[in-house]
Amino acid sequence: MPATSFPADATLADAGEFPLIAAFQEIFEEGEHVLVGSGDDAAVLRVKTGHVVVSTDLMVEGRHFRRDWAGAADVGARAAAQNLSDINAMGGRATSLTLGLAAPPDLRVEWVLDFARGFADECAKVGASVVGGDVTASDTLVIAGTVLGACTIAPVVRSGAEPGDVVALCGRQGWAAGGLAVLGRGFRSPRVLVEAYRRPQPPYDAGEVAAESGATAMIDVSDGLLADAAHVAEASGVAIDIRTAAFEIAEPLHAVGAALGADPIQFILGGGDDHPLLACFASSDEVPEGWQVIGSVNEPDHDGAAVTVDGAPYEGETGWTHF
């Protein structure tokens, strides 16, 4: 049954599992590395590199997204971006994804297919294929994405930062948090921030380049800049200092800060929805083009926080916690 043959107001319960899967199969194109694709007990993928990089992420309606804050295609793109960014953060390139969708039976098929199109569009940015998944009924809408990929050189883990390294960032940071703050107050502008929240633009080419440039540690900013810097600091057994003067605060963030009575640097330090990469390099000479040095790696200070801002503990929100 072609996807277009569902009535406009059909729900998942109306459509049924197998027509829905058939519609997904029309939307998700499979690359040449897919030896057995969607529709069997499992997919079979060609692996040329001797290893596979794998990561799983969940998104839950009401916690990670709201259907009244972003369109279905945006939610799909954001779900895929979250997955793809994890491979980017290892210095790799995503090749394949599986998509699990637990959804209320009264959800409209149209929403789900638009979601799938957004997911597919984002995957296409890096040439990755959706190779399978699962759909089932659930009172809560939960999206479970798993991404597979490969690294051309050794993966960059979180634990390799050394005192003396510089800390650098690649990609927009704080824009999505600004957009989220705006939506949370019931507004829809500045539109550029709301769009940044709805459709993050992770720097998908930057992870491989950083790995090739000798990045000692890397992470994607998904929990919050300071929270994710702390993950690197803890895994590496070092301290990290972030310098706020390194950030040029974009005009829309100033505007939102003024409107909400907040210091706009908070969006940058605590935001986690833009998925830029944070990496450490042995010296600023090694930092690739397009990256901005934002801090330094220091000896651990056992009396203080793993991450400081301008040399002092930070009192604001450092990021997101899941419980």
Place this chain on the structure above:
Amino acid sequence: MPATSFPADATLADAGEFPLIAAFQEIFEEGEHVLVGSGDDAAVLRVKTGHVVVSTDLMVEGRHFRRDWAGAADVGARAAAQNLSDINAMGGRATSLTLGLAAPPDLRVEWVLDFARGFADECAKVGASVVGGDVTASDTLVIAGTVLGACTIAPVVRSGAEPGDVVALCGRQGWAAGGLAVLGRGFRSPRVLVEAYRRPQPPYDAGEVAAESGATAMIDVSDGLLADAAHVAEASGVAIDIRTAAFEIAEPLHAVGAALGADPIQFILGGGDDHPLLACFASSDEVPEGWQVIGSVNEPDHDGAAVTVDGAPYEGETGWTHF
């Protein structure tokens, strides 16, 4: 923080995300093929075979399991079994899993850790490692498992059955459906059936053996015997006839059938929670030891059903649908 240090009545909200992940890391042992394990943006796994087999499954509380019908470790084992069985059905062997858990913040940590132990125990049966995942809050408890594996010879897909093949089954079938029927009426016995539902025993060695014996098509029975036979028939463009006389109906199934006023063959034909393998072979000479011939593959009959029982369309429930 060691897993044992959570207070006995601690909830996920009390524990917090990162101590919970640390406890998972204690429970999940990683094999030597795990180059980078849980705790980074992604795991990195050694792949020696030039390919990877991957499958994702969801389990939703109230639809796929009930916490009052099975203990946490049983739910974990069943979630893992469902994943592992999909690799078995390709003729492969699972190596690695990721586990996504979307759970209510007031769920007890003890339940989650027992769940994780059951999941780990089932994975250990085939030597597979849990290499990462995600935990997040959700009103509905949803388990998202993704399994990776490999085949030693060509994977066995659903689409290779040919008219003239025999259909064979390996593993217990109908017991879990009998147990589920019992639990659904508020009973707890026959205990052997209830236990079969709580802890399926998929024949994890049978998939590889069937592949080596020349199986032309294979599937694991997870939707229901007739429903899954229909998946093979449709993918292969053939008809399948199942012979009820081939099944020896176990005494506890007779007992439950008598108690519930049902023909016990219904549990066998419609049940989907035991995860046996159904495969087709060119002749009964090729059927490996431990498999039972239960039917035949025929030319497609365009006027009739893809699957018949004793030569006639079946009027009862053929299996499970997700919406």
